Amino acid sequence: xxxxxxxxxxxxxxxxxxxxxxxxxxxxxxxxxxxxxxxxxxxxxxxxxxxxxxxxxxxxxxxxxxxxxxxxxxxxxxxxxxxxxxxxxxxxxxxxxxxxxxxxxxxxxxxxxxxxxxxxxxxxxxxxxxxxxxxxxxxxxxxxxxxxxxxxxxxxxxxxxxxxxxxxxxxxxxxxxxxxx
Amino acid sequence: xxxxxxxxxxxxxxxxxxxxxxxxxxxxxxxxxxxxxxxxxxxxxxxxxxxxxxxxxxxxxxxxxxxxxxxxxxxxxxxxxxxxxxxxxxxxxxxxxxxxxxxxxxxxxxxxxxxxxxxxxxxxxxxxxxxxxxxxxxxxxxxxxxxxxxxxxxxxxxxxxxxxxxxxxxxxxxxxxxxxxxxxxx
Numbered sequence: 001x002x003x004x005x006x007x008x009x010x011x012x013x014x015x016x017x018x019x020x021x022x023x024x025x026x027x028x029x030x031x032x033x034x035x036x037x038x039x040x041x042x043x044x045x046x047x048x049x050x051x052x053x054x055x056x057x058x059x060x061x062x063x064x065x066x067x068x069x070x071x072x073x074x075x076x077x078x079x080x081x082x083x084x085x086x087x088x089x090x091x092x093x094x095x096x097x098x099x100x101x102x103x104x105x106x107x108x109x110x111x112x113x114x115x116x117x118x119x120x121x122x123x124x125x126x127x128x129x130x131x132x133x134x135x136x137x138x139x140x141x142x143x144x145x146x147x148x149x150x151x152x153x154x155x156x157x158x159x160x161x162x163x164x165x166x167x168x169x170x171x172x173x174x175x176x177x178x179x180x181x
Numbered sequence: 182x183x184x185x186x187x188x189x190x191x192x193x194x195x196x197x198x199x200x201x202x203x204x205x206x207x208x209x210x211x212x213x214x215x216x217x218x219x220x221x222x223x224x225x226x227x228x229x230x231x232x233x234x235x236x237x238x239x240x241x242x243x244x245x246x247x248x249x250x251x252x253x254x255x256x257x258x259x260x261x262x263x264x265x266x267x268x269x270x271x272x273x274x275x276x277x278x279x280x281x282x283x284x285x286x287x288x289x290x291x292x293x294x295x296x297x298x299x300x301x302x303x304x305x306x307x308x309x310x311x312x313x314x315x316x317x318x319x320x321x322x323x324x325x326x327x328x329x330x331x332x333x334x335x336x337x338x339x340x341x342x343x344x345x346x347x348x349x350x351x352x353x354x355x356x357x358x359x360x361x362x363x364x365x366x367x
Binding site: 012013014018019142143144145146147150151152153154155156157158159160161162165167171172173175177 | 195199200328330333
């Protein structure tokens with residue numbers, strides 16, 4: 001039985017993208033890459049929506065000798081790619097006839113030997129509204145976007161319990177909250 | 182030169198009140214209040230929006246109220262002594278000590294308040310905070326993040342204004358409230 005952890009990177013004002021949908025401000029340093037890699041490694045699997053899958057699927061091919069120049073973050077990226085490829089990914093998409101449901105989430109959690117991650121604010125909003133998210137783990141970038149996609153769903157109030165708060169690198173904060181209800 | 186610091190409590194999803202305008206969830210516990218009081222001693226003036234000022238008037242003249250905690254009296258003393266500037270188009274007169282009502286936002290005046298002394302000037306209230314951020318006169322932002330999501334309300338950060346920040350420090354309180362301090366990079 002695993003818990004469900006909503007993981008994301010947000011601006012200081014709580015958005016996962018700028019108003020135009022871009023997020024070039026969310027580029028991690030090698031230290032942040034390794035921190036996020038350790039977080040990912042602590043998970044048994046990840047649940048994505050179609051857009052998050054499109055963003056993340058590039059990790060299928062990021063490895064030494066792939067012909068790309070990643071500069072100073074290359075080592076951290078190769079490590080993350082290896083971690084990412086070693087874990088199962090479950091992609092849900094309403095458009096593709098596979099919507100995320102309470103039953104599907106409960107089945108995945110029951111079958112998992114450890115914690116599961118869920119990423120992407122749209123999909124996570126569904127899971128949060130179903131009351132199935134046990135914890136949120138958020139990187140806060142020292143920038144405000146002034147708008148964009150909010151990390152937390154509008155209209156959903158919840159009490160949280162802070163379990164971790166630290167400075168990671170380059171002004172990025174990492175915080176973990178239990179969703180109390 | 183003192184710094185102009187935009188400071189408020191904020192929910193984890195970025196709001197200073199909930200969709201009904203309530204912010205009872207943001208009431209500081211004693212550890213947080215003691216820390217805020219310590220900071221307030223280093224402040225030469227408070228600049229408020231009208232709504233935030235009206236909330237803070239509950240700290241006025243508590244010495245006349247019997248049976249409160251020592252911390253409440255000490256907080257009230259500091260609040261009464263410190264000069265207060267309130268931005269409002271509707272308030273006719275203030276019934277609290279050392280209080281000046283200001284009608285129109287004037288960045289030169291506000292900047293001058295901070296520049297005139299060695300100590301900081303705090304700015305509280307989202308309307309005045311947004312005006313000061315847009316004017317580029319804010320030196321520091323101090324957020325007390327409360328472990329709650331409100332799902333809506335008045336956002337702390339101005340909508341439509343991207344700001345690059347530098348993290349100054351963060352401090353975690355036992356209650357799960359976290360104080361994060363940033364400096365805007367203009």
